[in-house]
Amino acid sequence: MSITSPSSGTVHYSVEQDIAVLAIENPPVNALSNALRSALFEAIERFENDETASAAVLYGVGAGFIAGADIREFSLEPWGPTLPELIARIEACEKPVIAALHGNTLGGGVEVALASHYRIAQEKTRLGMPEVHIGLIPGASGTQRLPRLIGYDAAIAMITGGRPVKAKDALQMGLVDELTSEAGIKEAGIVFAQKIVAEERGPRRLAQVGAPAADAQLFDTARAEVAKKAKGLEAPSIALEMIANAARMPYDAALAIERRTFLELKESAQHKALVHAFFADRSAGRLPELKGVEPRPLSQVGVVGGGTMGAGIATALLLSGFSVVLVERDEAGLDRARSVITANLEGAVKRGKLSADGLAKLTGEALVLACEYEAFSNADLVIEAVFEEMSVKHDVFSKLDAVCKQGAILATNTSYLDVNAIAACTSRPQDVIGLHFFSPAHIMKLLEVVVANATAADVLATGFALAKKMGKVAVRAGVCDGFIGNRILAKTRAAAEAMILEGASPKEIDSAIRGFGFAMGPFETADMAGLDISWARRKRLAATRDPRDRQVGFADAICEQGWFGRKTGSGYYLYGKDVAKHTPNPDALELIEAERVEKGIAQRSFSAEEIVERYMAAMVNEAAAIISEGIALRPVDVDLTLLYGYGFPRWRGGPMHYADAVGAAKILDVVKQGAKDDDYFWRTAPLLEKLAEREATFASLNG
Ligand code: T1G
Ligand code: NAD
Numbered sequence: 146m147s148i149t150s151p152s153s154g155t156v157h158y159s160v161e162q163d164i165a166v167l168a169i170e171n172p173p174v175n176a177l178s179n180a181l182r183s184a185l186f187e188a189i190e191r192f193e194n195d196e197t198a199s200a201a202v203l204y205g206v207g208a209g210f211i212a213g214a215d216i217r218e219f220s221l222e223p224w225g226p227t228l229p230e231l232i233a234r235i236e237a238c239e240k241p242v243i244a245a246l247h248g249n250t251l252g253g254g255v256e257v258a259l260a261s262h263y264r265i266a267q268e269k270t271r272l273g274m275p276e277v278h279i280g281l282i283p284g285a286s287g288t289q290r291l292p293r294l295i296g297y298d299a300a301i302a303m304i305t306g307g308r309p310v311k312a313k314d315a316l317q318m319g320l321v322d323e324l325t326s327e328a329g330i331k332e333a334g335i336v337f338a339q340k341i342v343a344e345e346r347g348p349r350r351l352a353q354v355g356a357p358a359a360d361a362q363l364f365d366t367a368r369a370e371v372a373k374k375a376k377g378l379e380a381p382s383i384a385l386e387m388i389a390n391a392a393r394m395p396y397d398a399a400l401a402i403e404r405r406t407f408l409e410l411k412e413s414a415q416h417k418a419l420v421h422a423f424f425a426d427r428s429a430g431r432l433p434e435l436k437g438v439e440p441r442p443l444s445q446v447g448v449v450g451g452g453t454m455g456a457g458i459a460t461a462l463l464l465s466g467f468s469v470v471l472v473e474r475d476e477a478g479l480d481r482a483r484s485v486i487t488a489n490l491e492g493a494v495k496r497g498k499l500s501a502d503g504l505a506k507l508t509g510e511a512l513v514l515a516c517e518y519e520a521f522s523n524a525d526l527v528i529e530a531v532f533e534e535m536s537v538k539h540d541v542f543s544k545l546d547a548v549c550k551q552g553a554i555l556a557t558n559t560s561y562l563d564v565n566a567i568a569a570c571t572s573r574p575q576d577v578i579g580l581h582f583f584s585p586a587h588i589m590k591l592l593e594v595v596v597a598n599a600t601a602a603d604v605l606a607t608g609f610a611l612a613k614k615m616g617k618v619a620v621r622a623g624v625c626d627g628f629i630g631n632r633i634l635a636k637t638r639a640a641a642e643a644m645i646l647e648g649a650s651p652k653e654i655d656s657a658i659r660g661f662g663f664a665m666g667p668f669e670t671a672d673m674a675g676l677d678i679s680w681a682r683r684k685r686l687a688a689t690r691d692p693r694d695r696q697v698g699f700a701d702a703i704c705e706q707g708w709f710g711r712k713t714g715s716g717y718y719l720y721g722k723d724v725a726k727h728t729p730n731p732d733a734l735e736l737i738e739a740e741r742v743e744k745g746i747a748q749r750s751f752s753a754e755e756i757v758e759r760y761m762a763a764m765v766n767e768a769a770a771i772i773s774e775g776i777a778l779r780p781v782d783v784d785l786t787l788l789y790g791y792g793f794p795r796w797r798g799g800p801m802h803y804a805d806a807v808g809a810a811k812i813l814d815v816v817k818q819g820a821k822d823d824d825y826f827w828r829t830a831p832l833l834e835k836l837a838e839r840e841a842t843f844a845s846l847n848g
Contacts, residue, residue, distance in 0.1 A: 154181025156188040157206075164338045165191075165198035166331060168205075174212035175205045177253045181215075183225035185257075189234055189242075199342045200241040202334035203261060209248025210270070211257055216279065216420060219411060228253050228285035229404060232260040236350050241341050245334025246270045246321065251309065256283060259290040262348040264321040265337045266312045267330050272320060273309025277380040279423055280416030280796065284407030288387035289399050290351040295320050297359055297367075301388055305371045305381040352396055359392040377662045378796050379415055414806060418798030421844070422788060425781045425799065428847070429618050430609050432778065438602045440610035441554065445470065447520070447527035449541055451482025454558055455530035457586030460489040463507040464499065464587060465615040470513045470520045479514045486512065489587055518544045521553075526607070528580055530558040533681065538562060539570045546571040554604050556580040560631055561682055564597040564624045574599035578608055581628060583790045584674070591790030592617045593628050618789045623776040626686070629786045632776070633767050633800075634667075638679070639826065640763035640819075641667045641756075642697040645737055648748035649756060651717040652729050657753035658760060662794025667760075668717040669727070670792075672710030680704040693825035698743075702736045762815035765804040769830035772846070780843035801843040809836040809843075 154171035167188045171181045185203075192201045205211055214228065226234070235242055235257065244261035250272045258264050258272075266272070274291070276283050283291075283304060292300035295318040303310065315321045327333035364385070371381045383406060390399035410416055448459045448471045459469050459482070471486075473479045487508055493499040499507070513520060521527050527545055531537050538557060545555050555577050557567050568577035579595025592615070594608035605621070612619035622628040627635055641654050655666025671679065680701060690696075703716065708730065710716030719728045741748055768783045777783050784799025797803050804812050813834060819827035836843065 152178055152180040154178040154184055156181070156184040158188050158191055160195065160198050161335055162339065163197065163199050163342070164335045165195055165201040166335065167192070167201055167203045168331070169203060169211060170206040171215075172207055174209060174249060175207065175254070176212055176215035176217075177228060177257075178215040178218055179221075179224050182228060182231050186226045186231050186234055189231075189238065192242075193238055193240070198240070200243060200338040201238070202243045202245050202331065202338050203257070204245040204331050204334050205247065205254075207248075209254075210244070210246045210250040211254030212249045213252025213254050213275070214284070216423065219416075219420065228256065229400075232256055232285050233352075235260040236262075236348075236352060238262075238348060241338065241346065241348050243334055243338045243341065245330045245337070246272070246312075247330040249273075249309075252276055252283065252287075253285055256285045256287045256290070258321075259287065259294065259351055262350070263337070263341055263346075265323045265325055265334060266315060266321040267333070268312050268324055268326055270312040270315070270321075271309040272312070272315045273307065274304045275307045275309070277305060277307045277378065277384060278419065280378070280380050280413055280419040281410050282380055282384040282387055282403065282407055284404060284411075286352070286400055286403065288384060288403050289356075289391050289396060291320075292388055292391050293351050293354045293356055296357055297363055297388065297392070301367050301371075301385060304384050304388060305367075306374075307381075356391040356396070359389075364389045364392070376664075377794055379413070380410060383410070415796045418796055418802055418806070421798040421802045422784070422795050425784050425788070426618065428779075428781055429620065429785055430613070432609075432621060434602055434621075435606050435609060438606040440607040441525065441552065441603055443525045443607065443611060443614075444468065445524050447472065447524035447549075449527060449529040449545070450531040451478055451485070451514075452530065453584055454582060454586055455528075456482050456485035457489065457584060457588075458528055458530060458558065458582050459512070460486050460493075460587040461582070461615055461617075463490065463511055464493060467614075468511045468513075470515065470524055472515050472518060472520055475516060479516065483508075483514060489585075493587075518548045521545065521548050522550060524549060524553055526554040526556060526611070528556045528558055528582075530582075533560060533562065533678075535562055535566065538567050542567055542570040542577070546573065552576070554578060554607055556608075558582055560678075561627050561685075564595050565599075568597045568599055575601040576604055578604050579622070579624070579628070580608055580611070581622070581630075583630075589790065590616070590618050591630070591786060592619045593622045593630060593786065593790070594619050595622045595624060595628055597624055618785055620782045620786050620789075621778055622782075622786075623774070625771075625774070625776050629768075629771055629777045629783060630790045632771060633764055633783070633787070634791065635679070635682075636767040637760055637764045638667050638671065640759055642700060643695070643823070643826070644751060644756060644759060645699070646697055646741060646744070646746055647751070648741075648746075649751040650729065650734065652727060653751065653753075654756055654760075655727070657751075657756035660753055661757045661761075662797055664792035672716035672718055672720075675709050675712060676700070676704050676716050677709045691825065695823060695826065698740045699733070699737045702740070703733050706732070706736075708733065758815050759819065761800065761803065761807075762812050762819065763827075764800050765812045766816050766827070766830050766833055768800055768804075769832040769836075769843075772843075773830060773832045779847050781847045805842040805844050809833055809841070813837040 157168040159166050242261045243263045244258040247267035299318045325333040371385050375381050387403045446467045448455050451473045462469050564579040568574035578600050581593035583589035592612045609619045651668035658666040708715045711720050715730045719730050771777050780801035784801050787793035
């Protein structure tokens with residue numbers, strides 16, 4: 146029979162060979178919903194009263210045991226037994242309860258397993274406490290039971306790091322009692338339970354086990370390590386203190402603090418932002434345009450150009466199992482490409498991502514280097530990564546059009562150029578698309594898939610399928626100067642440059658933006674990418690630029706000196722073996738000051754808060770325009786772009802989630818304030834105005 150509650154989640158109860166079998170079912174991941182907790186609680190009560198059953202086995206129907214609390218229900222009013230109540234009930238059973246684990250056993254799933262008296266796991270089980278990834282701590286005794294079972298070091302690593310462990314490591318650390326290679330976890334559980342009964346081993350209750358002793362140093366060392374890795378995340382350090390409580394107070398007192406802290410964190414801004422990011426990840430490829438559209442098959446992929454991007458893209462393709470044909474202009478170009486690709490792949494070997502044999506294969510038969518475009522005749526997709534100049538792109542696409550087979554997809558990695566104009570150089574615009582990778586292409590997770598006017602639906606679908614195979618996050622973008630990410634970047638950088646003219650220093654701005662949570666500020670990023678890139682873009686746009694579009698002079702003046710950033714030893718900062726990080730380039734500061742004097746601008750000071758406010762207002766306002774224009778289909782696509790391509794702090798959820806948290810009205814105020822001085826740059830995006838008026842959120846537009 147089934148014990149079913151009105152919302153999703155069921156436990157099927159049966160007795161097989163004197164063992165009660167509790168089959169937990171809540172597809173797709175058996176999350177502990179209100180309904181499932183209720184059903185499990187009832188099933189446990191039934192087992193206690195069932196004289197025909199001498200032990201119980203809990204197992205998950207489907208791909209795993211239990212993937213933790215139901216994240217979709219965090220924002221709802223809970224009902225039925227809480228997880229701590231359920232867990233206490235399981236542990237209190239007078240007859241042995243065995244958790245039989247397979248697949249994902251995460252968070253509350255591990256807590257259910259820890260409340261059970263014995264644990265058996267299939268060899269491929271992943272056991273983890275990922276709560277910190279959604280800004281939480283284990284909320285149902287995990288911080289107390291886990292160290293009692295596996296000791297402080299292992300518990301600290303699992304809980305504060307959030308990474309799952311493999312079953313064989315779980316066995317070694319004592320987290321599970323036995324491993325099974327049996328395909329049926331239910332059957333293995335029953336056999337294990339019968340053994341427990343036959344050996345008359347009764348319930349083992351972790352709550353009754355004393356906490357291990359801890360030496361004074363242990364938690365101090367851990368505090369320093371956790372803080373160093375946290376990068377703005379609050380939950381890991383808080384979780385660590387909960388574990389430390391196990392060593393310094395009785396079980397019940399520590400448990401009460403854990404629960405209270407968990408409930409507080411459930412209301413925190415970081416938790417809400419991280420849950421937003423969790424669901425954003427899962428909505429990435431969910432586009433109406435892709436529904437029911439079959440991607441084209443991909444096996445051999447061509448790359449034109451073996452420079453920074455081409456070599457990185459080729460590396461990423463090889464690591465994802467594609468065979469690659471790379472074409473450069475001459476032998477010297479090919480040599481450079483080969484050595485960069487080999488070095489990248491050697492890095493993958495060092496990181497344990499590739500074997501030495503794999504390296505030989507990828508640099509051998511899987512990679513063909515050539516100087517003739519005819520080498521692309523068999524390619525299913527060719528990705529162009531040559532110089533950012535329309536005339537060069539024009540030449541390359543005409544040649545590709547001539548040599549590539551029918552149905553081959555022709556893609557450009559351009560950062561800013563018009564993909565419609567590139568498509569027009571071919572006789573097959575329906576097969577042309579933008580595939581905008583980020584540098585380093587074999588590391589960065591974002592892929593902007595840029596749809597031109599004539600791009601066919603199955604070509605777009607192939608872009609998304611490619612990203613999936615490469616382990617990247619794909620975001621659909623429309624054609625405009627810079628697509629989603631670089632267009633926003635250009636706008637925020639311009640807002641930062643304007644603040645510099647008013648009196649802030651590049652270092653103050655970078656430090657404020659890092660304080661917000663970005664890995665780097667805009668000027669150190671520009672120095673790293675090369676200042677010549679945006680200089681070239683400014684020159685390209687100069688002829689068509691709106692006369693109201695104010696430009697700072699110092700950005701060009703710095704480039705005119707040949708200071709292109711890190712690669713030339715100086716830019717906004719100085720670089721060199723003996724130069725401390727973030728040492729401003731005094732000559733660049735002089736150029737800035739000279740421009741202030743020339744324009745009669747009185748220098749004033751900026752607080753970090755004001756810098757962030759302006760920077761983020763410029764970002765959100767531009768993003769709102771990008772959404773209205775259909776360049777980004779949904780606000781969540783902007784969030785994904787900034788999270789995966791631009792170092793936006795995940796615990797802030799992305800710029801649109803940030804805007805929702807702050808409120809559209811507040812952002813609009815900053816935009817309007819800016820418009821008093823420069824009403825062209827700070828022209829209000831009508832969407833922002835509309836949301837502010839209606840007190841509505843960007844999230845409401847995600848559909
Ligand atoms: N709650 C609700 N839905 C979930 C879910 C969860 N915990 N986990 C996954 N889903 C949905 C997901 O949205 C998607 O739905 C579908 O399942 C498949 O997921 C009290 C506080 C389990 C490794 O953080 O890490 O327990 O989009 O596409 O790649 O102490 O999902 O198809 O509609 O990701 O095979 C701790 C989060 C909670 C686990 C599977 N648990 N999940 O990956 O499939 S806090 C987590 C994952 C907690 C206690 C604490 C992964 C996965 P849809 P998927 P996958
Ligand atoms: P790069 O100068 O490092 O490399 C370009 C390579 O293309 C050179 O090796 C050159 O020899 C080769 N090349 C030029 N013309 C060619 C031709 N006709 N046939 C074959 N090879 C040719 O440039 P990059 O930084 O790799 O940028 C390439 C493209 O990627 C540009 O469109 C750029 O805007 C875009 N992009 C760059 C970055 C970045 O961070 N560098 C990021 C995303 C996109």
